Amino acid sequence: MRSDLPKVLHPLAGFPLIHHVLRTAAALGPERTVVVLGHGAERVRPVVERSAPDAAVVVQEPQLGTGHAVQVGLDAVPERGTPLVLYGDTPLLRVSTLARLLEVHRSEGAALTLLAIRPVDPGAYGRIVLDDAGRPSAIVEARHVPPELLASNLCNSGVLAAEIDVLRRLLPRIRPHPQKGEYYLTDLVALARAEGLGVAMVEADAEEGLGANSQAELADLEARVQARLRHAAMERGVILPAPGTVHFALDTEVAPGARIEPYVVFGPGVRVGEGAVVRSFSHLEGAEVAAGAEVGPFARLRPGARIG
Incomplete structure (x- = not known):
């Protein structure tokens, strides 16, 4: 973003990016909201406390990847239930999409359910690998995508639902990737399938998976949010x-x-x-x-x- 401001605090339609995500999560009526903070935690925490006063806030230190972040947050999660993993910089997710994801997860009795997207330019996204039955068997992170997968646009949005017992059992088995020393949450898919557990998938509009890693991408998010707000007003x-x-x-x-x-x-x-x-x-x-x-x-x- 080329800014000292933590990414999730950049404004969108008058409110920080993370406020949009917390607002969407609250609309689902969760039993508990847990926010895992990393970079700039001391500046982000007051915003979270205003946006979601009842949320539990956990600091990930050091920051060792998405798998590590979820593991750090598990102690604040109820003993039973279905955690839904969201990201503070993806504000375009619709409540209806997340509700559909949770419904499919429950109806199929899945251990994990992924939210997939098909972006026009899939270059920065991890690819979802399907088995012969059309079920997710693995996720390959963007930096590790082999040539035979480059043409695929079935991508991982990062959002997933998972049974809490599955997370507690499988997260400690994730090994750090050698290049960055990070623990990838996406490795859960292959681990679950290796145990014979069901992994389901729901596709969403590609727009819902958009985040912002530059001011140009933030401006694109602003244009999309404004289009939604104008349309809703006229409706x-x-x-x-x-x-x-x-x-x-x-x-x-x-x-x-x-x-x-x-x-x-x-x-x-x-x-x-x-x-x-x-x-x-x-x-x-x-x-x-x-x-x-x-x-x-x-x-x-x-x-x-x-x-x-």
């Missing part, structure tokens, strides 16, 4: 004559029948009532526009402002 009956020019925050509340004119920017904490009009080139943050009220053009509403 609710919000009037957007030029939707591509309106910038929403993740928590913006606009009632049906309100009209948002071109080039309006919403910061966090804004509510706009039914039939209200926000005219062009206005910037609102932490403010309320009552039903039927009108603001702008060129309005600047700061936190605590109330119009109407």
Whole structure:
């Protein structure tokens, strides 16, 4: 990212990346949320505590890969259940997709269930290897993909559901990879299959697996989130004559029948009532526009402002 700011704290639609992931996780109604922190933990922890006050926070020190991170978090996980492994820098996951993943996991009685994607450019993703029956038999990390797998675009998103007893039994068997000395969570698939355990798979839209490793990729995420927020607003009956020019925050509340004119920017904490009009080139943050009220053009509403 070429920034001193920890990656998961970079803003997206007015909120840190990790807030988006925690919000999605909360919508599933988990018994427990465990957040494993690594780089910049002292700066990330307060954000997690605001976004998910009931979450257990565990620090991974040293950082020895994804398999090690999950193992570090296991002590904070209930004795029984199905942990769902998510990543703090993949904010486009849909609640419906994760619910479908969990449903398939339960209905098939799987030990592990992977979330697969088929990106246009699979180069940076690990590939899922299928057996003759079309079931996952292994995952090969991107840096280790052999020539015969390069043409495959069936990729690992990183997200998986697993039975807690399977994790407790298999994670200690993962060996560090010689090049980086890291423990790859993806090695669980081959270990599970070697024990004769079932590994299932659900495919999602490639967009849901996107993360950000550069400012350009973060800008791409912003464009995609804004497109979702605009579409949802119009589906609710919000009037957007030029939707591509309106910038929403993740928590913006606009009632049906309100009209948002071109080039309006919403910061966090804004509510706009039914039939209200926000005219062009206005910037609102932490403010309320009552039903039927009108603001702008060129309005600047700061936190605590109330119009109407």
